[in-house]
Amino acid sequence: GAVVSQHPSRVICKSGTSVKIECRSLDFQATTMFWYRQFPKQSLMLMATSNEGSKATYEQGVEKDKFLINHASLTLSTLTVTSAHPEDSSFYICSARVAQGGMNTEAFFGQGTRLTVV
């Protein structure tokens, strides 16, 4: 299957600093990428839909000024957690679908990023 690479896999940062997470589709182009957050023993919660060349669409309750998303190319989307606080500590996962793949193509997931804010 297609490969989505997410980096870093783990990051520890101090409260108040910003952290950038990268999501790359390695062998396919992804017009749209999705960013999820997962707290321990809970399901994946969609944070935002990242569209190449346009503004991201955020889910209700997600602060767009805190979680900055940039999708500058068909193979790269970034999520920046700004002014991170301990409550932002979570597992962040991106996923991507093949461009032109249609509605019924599976979503491929990155490896996830474990963020710990101290």
Next chain:
Amino acid sequence: GQNIDQPTEMTATEGAIVQINCTYQTSGFNGLFWYQQHAGEAPTFLSYNVLDGLEEKGRFSSFLSRSKGYSYLLLKELQMKDSASYLCALNDYKLSFGAGTTVTVRA
């Protein structure tokens, strides 16, 4: 909302069969995915149902009934490595996930 419900936990013996149910309430969707997720890792694709009926892929099968708002994932000949969380997800281009069912396989 889509109110996707799955049992929280299930335990089964190695070699046995386990059925994980997923019920939902939604007005429309393209299909239903099942993903497997090991602790601390990203989900991996297992199956996808668009039409009603059974889809079989080796030891895993998935069933969908749109009229009943119901799907299940059937795991046969359970192996220890099948211990994981299993997530059903409704596809309306965005994926909406259930809370996941943690399956523990015991020797």
